[in-house]
Amino acid sequence: MGPHSWVATSSSSSYSLDENTIRDGEYGMPSYCYCGGRVIRETSRTEQDPGKLYFSCEFRARVSGEIESLQTHHRAGMEELISELKDGELTFIIMDMRIAEKRISDLKEEHEQSKAEITRLELVIGDFNKKYKAVESTFAIAAVLLLLAWFLVWFK
Known part of the structure; x- marks a missing residue:
């Protein structure tokens, strides 16, 4: 895309003008051009496209000031987008989306x-705790009986 393309970054100052330009443009009309100028909306007054809206950079409009240059600029931007899509970027984006959806x-x-698995393990742990308590109780009873037997033998 050229330096005055209509696809541009958001108005957020935390974004880099270079890194997120196309990505931010996907969420609606961007506020800023690649060059940092504001994106402005113009209306065509030509016989060919009367009333048609065009988006341009404020710096581009200052330089030429003519609607014809905005038409050329708009068409050039569209041609750049089409050529990028022909280069397979759209295919890669769709493939990446499908891969991401599959991964999700x-x-x-x-x-x-x-x-x-967590539910199953909680049940196993609950069963283990019950068995452990039963073994612990059995051990305690056996220890008490052994102690009692020892006292009986000792004091007889």
Whole structure:
């Protein structure tokens, strides 16, 4: 995309003008151009496209001041977008989205399996605690009986 393309970054100062320009443009009309100028809206007054809205950079509009240059600028921006899409970027984006959706689905399934495993382990631990308490009780009873037998033998 050229330096005055209509696809631009958001107005947030935390964004880099270079890194997030296209990404921020996906969420609606951006506020700023690549060059840092504000994106402005113009209306065509030509016979070819009367009343058609065009988006341009404020610096581009100052330089030319003519609607014809805005039309050329708009068409150039569209041609750049089309050429980028022809280069396969859209295909890669769609593939990445499908991979991400599959990964999300897999993660949800893994999450459900983990929850089921946690429930199963909680039951096993509960059973173990019951058995441990029974063994502990049996051991305590055996110790008391052994002690009682020892006292009986000793004091007889």
